[in-house]
Amino acid sequence: MAVLVTGGAGYIGSHMVWELLDRDEEVVVVDNLSSGFEWAVAPEARLCRGDVADKGLICRIVEEHGVDAIIHFAGSVVVPESVARPLSYYENNTCRSRALIEAAVESGVKSFIFSSTAAVYAGGGAAPLDEEAVVAPQTPYGMSKLMVEQILRDVSVAHPLSFAALRYFNVAGADPKGRTGQSTAGATHLIKVVSEATLGKRSHVDIYGTDYDTPDGTGVRDFIHVSDLVGAHYLALQRLRAGGGNLVANCGYGHGYSVREVIASARKVSGREVPVREAPRRPGDLASVIADAGRARKELKWAPSFDDLDGIVETSLAWEDRLTRKNSAA
Ligand SMILES: NC(=O)c1ccc[n+]([C@@H]2O[C@H](COP(=O)([O-])OP(=O)(O)OC[C@H]3O[C@@H](n4cnc5c(N)ncnc54)[C@H](O)[C@@H]3O)[C@@H](O)[C@H]2O)c1
């Protein structure tokens, strides 16, 4: 029995691979390395360089390795880019996922876990969003993911395939053992940007908007540590293998921190100055996005271990530092 992890050379996927190996699972990775790194894949996993839409490749891997479950992280992830290049996002995130699901059905894979996102919700209020909140993606990125959720729902009715679609809120931090982290240059995620600025890899952090209706005027987000996130995927895998049925569930902690609080945390944890510049609001940003993750806690018995902003920032800074030394040694 083996687990196929698509996008296993990327940020979240590379953590998933370590999580599975730590639990003695056999792991095969399919990644086209469009934004991932070969070195990010744990050496004990088998990396097949290729595209998730290559049905021949997927079916061959399923057969050769006895794959019983697919965890599908591969995709394009930059929200503003999806607004500028919608066709490319619908192609990579929706059409290629459809092809992968078809390969899963044809090769008899029974369990499928999909990376969905809080970007499927309309959002807007300050209250935590549960899975019954209004779903109305504001960007092609969010819609490209919601369409895959619907494909999975329909396919699971017609074929013996069960799925979990996990809707991530703001994923951050890095493996506490320092084995992997967020490595993409030019990333736009707040905690990555703050980590780079703290270590002098950027001149400053732009604070996008200081006049939101939030306690300190800056945007508030529910930051979930990547290790807790992949832990939820492992629980979802166990549920599906045990015949537990389909699940759509939010992944977040249920409370948020503002942009200023994140910057203050980086200053505290590092003891360094973090230069900031107040900037206008970023188009499309909401004031506050918080998860109600009651369903994941109830259905998966998910109990997070890293719900601590300073800890998240600390692991992110540690990885950033490691990455700097790794890149300068190369
Ligand atoms: N990072 C977040 O905050 C966040 C939030 C919500 C959802 N997600 C979802 O989680 C998943 C992983 O995100 P990430 O942050 O690790 O991104 P990432 O860019 O680090 O990883 C994506 C990986 O997929 C690979 N890939 C892309 N298209 C492929 C294809 N067609 N075939 C094979 N490989 C392909 C890339 O090379 C990369 O290794 C994505 O589906 C993303 O939409 C991420």
Ligand SMILES: O=c1ccn([C@@H]2O[C@H](COP(=O)(O)OP(=O)(O)O[C@H]3O[C@H](CO)[C@H](O)[C@H](O)[C@H]3O)[C@@H](O)[C@H]2O)c(=O)[nH]1
């Ligand atoms: O340099 C920066 C970067 C971000 N921000 C602010 O920090 C907050 C978080 O922004 P991110 O870009 O880190 O994340 P988003 O909330 O925009 O989006 C993230 O969460 C979404 C779900 O809500 C999707 O999952 C998406 O993939 C993921 O990038 C926002 O208020 C943003 O304005 C700054 O002030 N400066």
